[in-house]
Amino acid sequence: MLDELVHKPVRKKAVYDRMLNEIRQAIRSGQLPPRSRILSEPELCERYCISRVSVRTALAKLEKDGLIVKKNGLGSFVCDPADPAFSPAQELNDVAINLTEMNFNVSWYYTKIYQAAAATAPQCRVKLSLVSEISAALLKPNHWKGLLALNTDENAELEAIARQGIEVILFNRISHHPDLASVYVDYYEESFRAVRSLRERGCRKIALITPNDGTSSSVARIGGYLKAVDRSFPEPELFCSLVQDRPDAEYTAVITEYLKSHRPDAVYIPFGAHFLPFAAAAHQLNIRIPEDMAVISFDDIGEMRNFCGFPFGYVKMPLAQMAEDAIRYLSEKIIRRNAVPVLKRRYPATLEFSN
Incomplete structure (x- = not known):
């Protein structure tokens, strides 16, 4: 027996064990509920009569065990897995x-x-x-x-x-x-609704200003327009075809020439990227909008009202x-x-x- 006592290693209690065990028990029993704040480091030092180094070591163990989460400048809080702000640190x-x-x-x-x-x-x-x-x-x-x-x-x-x-x-x-x-x-249904609203306002010559690049997005938006105007394909005099990914100045020139030759009573622009070139063309030709021509564009372009100076409609997506x-x-x-x-x-x- 004496030999066992001499040779068997005995674990020495860490100076922070009491603090560690009490906080663990308080969290697990619910005495410290989720998101509640742990005492500050100076308060823990005073309460348990241990050094700040020991307090920080104990808090690090609690954090590693997923019981508390540290917030810089605010202190330590009991974890709440249901709240990401108080969840244990995890790998992103x-x-x-x-x-x-x-x-x-x-x-x-x-x-x-x-x-x-x-x-x-x-x-x-x-x-x-x-x-x-x-x-x-x-x-x-x-x-x-x-x-x-x-x-x-x-x-x-x-x-x-x-x-x-x-x-x-x-x-x-x-x-x-x-x-x-x-x-x-x-895109198909929302384009249909937009163009239908123009028809409900009495517009009959509704021009389409867009590229036709064959992408699903383009096909759907043009398809919605065609459904609303009851056509299988765009009428040549109501279709201003653009080439994709060109400078705005080039778009403005093409649209200006189109509007000179064809004066529709409304315009549908399926892609918001082509709205400002249209606005520049309308300005050059002194077209009054909406008196001379109603305009609806797809995409959330409401912020452009500060640039164009006339009222217009737009399809706003909850991006x-x-x-x-x-x-x-x-x-x-x-x-x-x-x-x-x-x-x-x-x-x-x-x-x-x-x-």
Whole structure:
């Protein structure tokens, strides 16, 4: 017996053990409920008669055990798994978004989406990173956990990425693939509603100013226009065809020539990027809007009323809400996988008019 006492190692109690055990017990018993603040370090030092180093060591153990969370400048709080702000620290999940710096310089559309997604990401423990292209060879599952694919139609590359175990959600594209989620506005129906509103106001010669590049977005918006005007294809005198991705000055010149030759009583512009060139053309020709010509454009271009000086209608999409929901979905899907159904959500747009 004496030999055992001599040779058996005896664990020495750490000076902070009492503090550690009491706080653990208080949290587990509910005496310290979720989100409640732990005493400050000086208060703990005084209460347990231990050094600040010992207090910090004990708090670090509690944090490692997922019982408390530290907030810089505020102190330590009891964790609440139901509240991301008070959840235990976890590794961030890397989510890619196919954007480049150039997109922000030329498009308010992408800027709005990214700002909303980036603001939501930290709340969902997501690290959002820009990628220049969508490629299964570049997006490897050992790093990337999710992909927010902007304005990209379903394709084999996206399916290959999903097969690698990366969660994918399409933004403003309809997905029919069982593993590809999507948040979208129905371009066809919203275009139909916009043009129908012009007809209900008595407009009959409704011109279409747009590229026809064959993308699903373009086909859907033009299709909605054709349904509203009861045509199978655009009438030549009511179709101002643009070439995609040209300078605004070139668009303005083309639209000016068109409006000189054809004076429609209304104009539908399916893409907001072509609205300012139209406004410049109308200004050059002294066209009074809406007295001489009514105008409706797709996309949330309400902010442009400060530049054009005339009232117009526009189809406003809930881009921020869509981006927030996409990030929240990816976060949940990455963590819970098959427990979360693949999201397919259509959002209504609103037809608004600037003053």
